[in-house]
Amino acid sequence: MVLSFSASALYIGIGLGAFVGGGVISISSVNDVGIGSSILVLIALVLFTFVNRAANKKVKYIMK
Numbered sequence: 001m002v003l004s005f006s007a008s009a010l011y012i013g014i015g016l017g018a019f020v021g022g023g024v025i026s027i028s029s030v031n032d033v034g035i036g037s038s039i040l041v042l043i044a045l046v047l048f049t050f051v052n053r054a055a056n057k058k059v060k061y062i063m064k
Contacts, residue, residue, distance in 0.1 A: 014045070015041055015042055015045035018038055018041035018042075019038040019041065019042060
C-alpha cells in the first residue's frame with residue numbers, strides 16, 4: 001500500500017514536471033510541440049494512475 005502511494009506521487013511529479021517543461025518549451029518556441037507532448041504525458045499519467053489503483057485493489061483482494 002505504501003509503495004503504491006509513493007508510486008502515484010512519483011507519477012504525479014513526473015506529469016507535473018513534464019507539463020511545466022512542455023509549457024516552457026511551447027512559450028520559447030512558436031510550435032505547439034510542447035503543449036502536445038505535455039498533454040500526451042498527462043494522458044499517460046492518468047493511465048498509470050488507473051493501472052496502479054487496479055493493481056492496488058488486486059493486492060488487497062489477495063491479502064484478504
